[in-house]
Amino acid sequence: MRGYRFPSIETEHQTVISRFGGADFRSHPTKVSLTRSPDLQNLVCDRNDFLVKRTGWQVQQRYDAPVYGIFSAPDGSGAFIHTGADLYFREENGQQTMLCRDMNGAFSQAFTMNGVLYLLDGAHFRAVRRGEGGAWEAVRVQSIAYVPTTTVSAPPAGGGASLEAVNLLTGKRINTFVGDGKSTEFHLDARELDRVPLTAAVDGTEVAIASVDYDAGTVALASAPADGQGRDNVSIAFSKTVPGAADTINKCRIAGLYGGKNDTRVFLAGNPDEPHCDWQSGLYDPTYFPDTGFARMGTEASAIAGYLKQYESQIIVKTGGAQEATSFARTFVMTEDGTSYFTLRQGAHGEGAVAPRTFAMLNDVPLFLSAQGVMGVYGTAVAEQNTIRSISESVRPRLVQEKAMENACAVVFEGRYYLALGGNVYIADGHLNEEDGYPAWFFWTNVPAQCLAVLGGRLWFGTNDGRLCRFSLPEDADAYTDDGEAIDAYWCTPTLSLSDWTRYKTIRDIIPTLMPYTRSSAALCFTDEGGETFRISRNLDLFAFRGWDFARLSFRCMPGAVSWRSRRRRHHRPLFTLRIGNDRAGEPFGLLVLTLRWTENGSI
Incomplete structure (x- = not known):
C-alpha cells in the first residue's frame, strides 16, 4: 500500500531592523549594511537611534537682494543680516535697523573679538559695535585703526629706536x-x-x-x-599713506582666530591679489595689522581657503592643485624675554579645500569641503603631525555631482555638521558613528540655503532670492511643512536577499513600528525586479480634540509605539526592497523598528 506524504511545515523566519544608521550612496544596494540605506531623504536619527522626519522651515523676512551673510550679535541681542549692498541689525522680535548701504555684493564672513563683530566682504573691513546711546553702528576699521608709535627716543635731528610697525590700515x-x-x-x-x-x-x-x-x-x-x-x-x-596698503586688509575674505592656547590674534587671508599670504593682527586688536606681520605659504598657484584649530596649532588649508603641500601648521612660541613668535611648517598633503565657508569643528575633528567630499584633519598633539582623510565616502557619489561647490556653506549645530549646496543639505551626525568610525550621514532636499547661521539656539539660513528662513521646532505651528509645502521623507532598505541568494522567499508580514503623534501616517512600498508592486498607506493618529477631523477619527489614546501589520503577502521573490516614509504636509513621522516575517521556497 502506498503511504501518504504529509506536506512539510514551512519555517517562518524573522528579520528585524532596530538600529538605523545613515545613508550609503556609494555601495551597491545589495551590499549596503542592513542598518543603513542606499536611498533616504529628509530624515535624521533621533538621540534614541530611531528615524524621525526633519522639521520644516518658514520664511521670517523677505529682502530685495540675495542674503550673503547672517551673523549673531556679540551680546546675543539679535543678528546682522547682509543682503545685497545693505547691512541690517535684526532684533529678536523681528524689528530691523539699517546700518549701512555700501556692502560688497558677495558672500561675507565675520569674527568676534572684544565684544565687536568684524565683517569681511572682500571690499571693506568693518567693525559693528555699540555706538553712543547703545545703538549698533557699522564703521570702517580704517577710521578707528590703531595709531602705532613707530619711533621712540629720537633726538631732534632724527634717528631713535623702532618700536611698532606701521599699521597697514592707516597712514x-x-x-x-x-x-x-x-x-x-x-x-x-x-x-x-x-x-x-x-x-x-x-x-x-x-x-x-x-x-x-x-x-x-x-x-x-x-x-x-x-x-x-x-x-x-x-x-x-x-x-604717511602707503598706496594700496589698506586694501591689503580690506580685500581679505577669510579670518582665523589663534594665539596658541587662546585666541589672542586674528589672521586674515583671501586677498585675490596675494592668495597665498595672510596677515596677523595686534594683540587682541583687529584694528592693527603691522606691515611686517605677514606670511607666505607655498606659491600663489594655490590660495589659502580657510583656517582650523587642532590642539595648540592653527591649520591653514589651501585650495590645492599645485605641486605643494595642501596645508600648513602654525604654532605659537614665546621666548624668555616675552617676545612672541608664530612659526610655520609644512603640513599634510591631501585634497585641498574648495569652499571657504565650509570650515568647522565637529566634536574635536576639523572639517572642510574638498572637490572629493568632506575632509577631516586628524592628528596627534605629541608628534604634531596631521593627515587629511575623507569622512564622507558614504555620500560622496551624490555630493561630488553638486554644482558650484565653491558656494557651499556649513555650520555645526547640536552636534551635527550641516553642509548646504545646490538646494540640498548633507548632515554628518557627530553623535552616531558608522562601522568605519566616521559619522553617519543624512540627506535633506528642498533647503535653498546659501548661508547658514545658529541664532538663539535655532538653525537659520538665507537664500539667493532674498528670503531669511528659520527651521521650526517640533511644537511650532506648521512645523512639518517647508513654508507651507509638504516634506517628502522616506527610508529605503538595501536590496534584501534575506540570508540566501539562491532561494525564493515569500514575505508574509511587513510590520513597521512607528512613533505615535497626534496626526501622522506612513506609506509602505514594496519593490522587486519588476518595479514597484504595491503601495499601501495608513493613518496613525492619536485621539485629540486639537485638529479634530471626522474623516480620520482615531480612538487610540496610549502614547506608546504603534506597530502596523501590512498583511500583504508577496510570493516567490528572490530579491526585493522596502521603502517607508511620509509625504503629507503637516505630519511628523518616526520609525522605531522594521520587522519582516518570511519563509523560504524553492531554489532559483
Whole structure:
C-alpha cells in the first residue's frame, strides 16, 4: 500500500531592523549594511537611534537682494543680516535697523573679538559695535585703526629706536623725541608726508606748530621744548599713506582666530591679489595689522581657503592643485624675554579645500569641503603631525555631482555638521558613528540655503532670492511643512536577499513600528525586479480634540509605539526592497523598528 506524504511545515523566519544608521550612496544596494540605506531623504536619527522626519522651515523676512551673510550679535541681542549692498541689525522680535548701504555684493564672513563683530566682504573691513546711546553702528576699521608709535627716543635731528610697525590700515603714525632744550626742528622717520594737519605735544600738552616741510618730513615747533634729560617728552603725530596698503586688509575674505592656547590674534587671508599670504593682527586688536606681520605659504598657484584649530596649532588649508603641500601648521612660541613668535611648517598633503565657508569643528575633528567630499584633519598633539582623510565616502557619489561647490556653506549645530549646496543639505551626525568610525550621514532636499547661521539656539539660513528662513521646532505651528509645502521623507532598505541568494522567499508580514503623534501616517512600498508592486498607506493618529477631523477619527489614546501589520503577502521573490516614509504636509513621522516575517521556497 502506498503511504501518504504529509506536506512539510514551512519555517517562518524573522528579520528585524532596530538600529538605523545613515545613508550609503556609494555601495551597491545589495551590499549596503542592513542598518543603513542606499536611498533616504529628509530624515535624521533621533538621540534614541530611531528615524524621525526633519522639521520644516518658514520664511521670517523677505529682502530685495540675495542674503550673503547672517551673523549673531556679540551680546546675543539679535543678528546682522547682509543682503545685497545693505547691512541690517535684526532684533529678536523681528524689528530691523539699517546700518549701512555700501556692502560688497558677495558672500561675507565675520569674527568676534572684544565684544565687536568684524565683517569681511572682500571690499571693506568693518567693525559693528555699540555706538553712543547703545545703538549698533557699522564703521570702517580704517577710521578707528590703531595709531602705532613707530619711533621712540629720537633726538631732534632724527634717528631713535623702532618700536611698532606701521599699521597697514592707516597712514597715521607717532614719533617721540627727547628734547634738548634748544632745538625747534624735529625730523620724522618718513618723508613725503600726507598733506593733512599734524599735531605735536610736549609732556602730554598740545603745542603750536610753526611750519611743516611735508616733502622732507620735518616739523618746526613755535618754541623749543625743555630738555628731556634722556626722557621722551616730545611727540608728533603725522600721516604717511602707503598706496594700496589698506586694501591689503580690506580685500581679505577669510579670518582665523589663534594665539596658541587662546585666541589672542586674528589672521586674515583671501586677498585675490596675494592668495597665498595672510596677515596677523595686534594683540587682541583687529584694528592693527603691522606691515611686517605677514606670511607666505607655498606659491600663489594655490590660495589659502580657510583656517582650523587642532590642539595648540592653527591649520591653514589651501585650495590645492599645485605641486605643494595642501596645508600648513602654525604654532605659537614665546621666548624668555616675552617676545612672541608664530612659526610655520609644512603640513599634510591631501585634497585641498574648495569652499571657504565650509570650515568647522565637529566634536574635536576639523572639517572642510574638498572637490572629493568632506575632509577631516586628524592628528596627534605629541608628534604634531596631521593627515587629511575623507569622512564622507558614504555620500560622496551624490555630493561630488553638486554644482558650484565653491558656494557651499556649513555650520555645526547640536552636534551635527550641516553642509548646504545646490538646494540640498548633507548632515554628518557627530553623535552616531558608522562601522568605519566616521559619522553617519543624512540627506535633506528642498533647503535653498546659501548661508547658514545658529541664532538663539535655532538653525537659520538665507537664500539667493532674498528670503531669511528659520527651521521650526517640533511644537511650532506648521512645523512639518517647508513654508507651507509638504516634506517628502522616506527610508529605503538595501536590496534584501534575506540570508540566501539562491532561494525564493515569500514575505508574509511587513510590520513597521512607528512613533505615535497626534496626526501622522506612513506609506509602505514594496519593490522587486519588476518595479514597484504595491503601495499601501495608513493613518496613525492619536485621539485629540486639537485638529479634530471626522474623516480620520482615531480612538487610540496610549502614547506608546504603534506597530502596523501590512498583511500583504508577496510570493516567490528572490530579491526585493522596502521603502517607508511620509509625504503629507503637516505630519511628523518616526520609525522605531522594521520587522519582516518570511519563509523560504524553492531554489532559483
